[in-house]
Amino acid sequence: MSFINYAAREINVKIVFYGPGLGGKTTNLQYIYEKSNPQQKGKLISLATETDRTLFFDFLPLDLGSVRGFKTRFHLYTVPGQVFYDASRKLILKGVDGVVFVSDSQEARMDANAESMKNLEDNLEENGFDLKSIPYVLQFNKRDLPTAVPVDQMYRALNFKGEPTFEAIAVQGMGVFETLKAVAKQVLYDLRRR
Amino acid sequence: MAPSLVMYEEEFERISQLLNRLRIDASAKIVFLVDKNGQQIAGAGEIDQVDTTSLASLTAGNVAATDGLAKLIGEKEFSILFHEGRKDNIHISIVGQRLILVLIFDERSSLGLVRLRVRKASGDIERVLSDIEVKSQEVGFDDAESPFAEITDEDIDALFSE
Numbered sequence: 001m002s003f004i005n006y007a008a009r010e011i012n013v014k015i016v017f018y019g020p021g022l023g024g025k026t027t028n029l030q031y032i033y034e035k036s037n038p039q040q041k042g043k044l045i046s047l048a049t050e051t052d053r054t055l056f057f058d059f060l061p062l063d064l065g066s067v068r069g070f071k072t073r074f075h076l077y078t079v080p081g082q083v084f085y086d087a088s089r090k091l092i093l094k095g096v097d098g099v100v101f102v103s104d105s106q107e108a109r110m111d112a113n114a115e116s117m118k119n120l121e122d123n124l125e126e127n128g129f130d131l132k133s134i135p136y137v138l139q140f141n142k143r144d145l146p147t148a149v150p151v152d153q154m155y156r157a158l159n160f161k162g163e164p165t166f167e168a169i170a171v172q173g174m175g176v177f178e179t180l181k182a183v184a185k186q187v188l189y190d191l192r193r194r
Numbered sequence: 195m196a197p198s199l200v201m202y203e204e205e206f207e208r209i210s211q212l213l214n215r216l217r218i219d220a221s222a223k224i225v226f227l228v229d230k231n232g233q234q235i236a237g238a239g240e241i242d243q244v245d246t247t248s249l250a251s252l253t254a255g256n257v258a259a260t261d262g263l264a265k266l267i268g269e270k271e272f273s274i275l276f277h278e279g280r281k282d283n284i285h286i287s288i289v290g291q292r293l294i295l296v297l298i299f300d301e302r303s304s305l306g307l308v309r310l311r312v313r314k315a316s317g318d319i320e321r322v323l324s325d326i327e328v329k330s331q332e333v334g335f336d337d338a339e340s341p342f343a344e345i346t347d348e349d350i351d352a353l354f355s356e
Contacts, residue, residue: 003199003233007206011342012233042247047255056255059232061247064353067345072353075232075251091258095231181354188350191342 001095002191010071013187014095015180018120019102020112021053021081024141027170028102029060029078032180035173036062054080057092064184074184081116090123098135098187099124100179102170103158105140105148113158135186138165139179144172199229199292200330206236208322212315213238220311221303223282226296227289227319228253235293249296253286257294276305287312290320 003012017025026046033044042061049055058078063071079089093099101120103113121131140154149157151167159165164182168175209227217225217238224239226246232254234246256275264272275286285297285308295316297308 001198001231003201003229003231003235005201005206005235007201007203014231014233043245045248045251056259059248059251059255061251067349067353068342070342087262088259091255091262094258095229177354184353185350188342188345192345 002097002187004070008071009069010073011067011191012073012075013097013184013191014075014077015098015100015183015187016093016096017076017078017100017102018089018093018116019081019139019141020104020109020116021083023081023102023104023109023113023116024168024170025078025081025102026054026058028100028139028141028168028176028179029058029076031170031173031176032062032076033060035177040064053082054078055085056080056088067188072184072188076180083115086119086123089119090126093123093127093129096124096127096129096134097190098137098183099131100137100139100183101158102139102141102168103154105142105154106145107147107149110149110154110157117158132161135183135190136161136163137179137183137186138163139168139175140165141168141170141175143167143174144169198330199233199235199326201235201326202329205322205326205329209236209319210238212318212322216297216311216315219315220297220299220308222297222299222308224296224298226250226253226298228294228296230254230257230292230294239298244298253294253296257286257288274309285309285312287316289316290323293319293323295319 017028019025040063045059047056060076062074064074077092079092124131138159166175166179170176213225213236224241226237227235228250232251234250260272260275273288277284282298282300287295289295299308
């Protein structure tokens with residue numbers, strides 16, 4: 001649910017990075033944080049455990065510049081990927097405008113990818129959204145790992161509506177901004193349609 | 195799903211005035227209005243002393259988590275949260291089901307005073323909120339003034355030109 005402030009001439013939108021545990025959602029945000037200009041970004045907040053696993057969410061506010069005189073502020077969130085944090089994931093999807101699904105390319109994580117995507121669909125539905133119609137982008141992360149499943153196989157397994165799909169190596173930054181740009185675009189187009 | 199929240203100049207002014215008055219009446223340092231999704235709406239007082247964006251997002255997360263706890267034990271919501279610090283305290287309350295009112299105060303005020311003033315101000319803010327809802331339904335996104343009706347591919351690409 002975007003928030004348009006005519007008084008301050010700004011629009012706020014919420015993007016959520018979803019996906020299985022240890023898939024690289026937080027790493028995506030960290031890279032965006034590192035590479036953004038200081039005047040564009042706010043503080044990166046990570047509510048994590050002592051072992052750096054996301055406990056509740058990571059949050060990064062990002063100003064992307066102006067569209068038609070309106071400042072666009074993107075609020076990027078990640079969810080905790082571990083299965084047992086489902087209640088928290090549901091909360092974070094509240095009022096979401098766009099979703100990035102960060103999948104893990106490793107063979108051993110293919111089931112986790114599928115399970116997490118099903119979980120995304122269910123949790124969106126509980127919040128009144130439909131995965132089929134919400135702005136949505138798919139990322140195949142960890143393409144550099146030797147155990148990575150071939151791209152076409154991942155595509156067949158995870159892409160379900162021809163959504164924009166990007167290969168990524170989030171620790172090196174490859175594909176990170178491409179993914180962000182694609183979801184931001186869809187969200188802005190979605191605003192135009194409404 | 196609730197529609198997008200749209201804030202117009204006139205209502206923004208009204209809300210800002212209400213927050214300012216509440217800040218004085220409650221002797222608070224900061225008064226702050228956030229929506230349940232963590233978007234900051236308006237504030238009054240020493241807001242340049244804190245990172246308001248982070249404050250907004252963490253407050254919303256806090257309220258969301260507490261809401262989840264409430265549902266678990268069969269409560270509709272916990273409408274007030276209070277965090278007591280050594281110097282500063284935070285009072286968080288829900289207004290009109292979709293907004294969160296945050297007050298930060300120190301020893302110059304008290305929890306009783308804050309609660310009293312918040313209760314009164316909440317009603318006033320709720321009235322503005324329902325005016326906004328009526329107005330955005332009337333105006334809607336079809337309005338020619340909507341900044342996004344004519345957004346082009348170039349506009350969007352320009353955002354990422356760096």
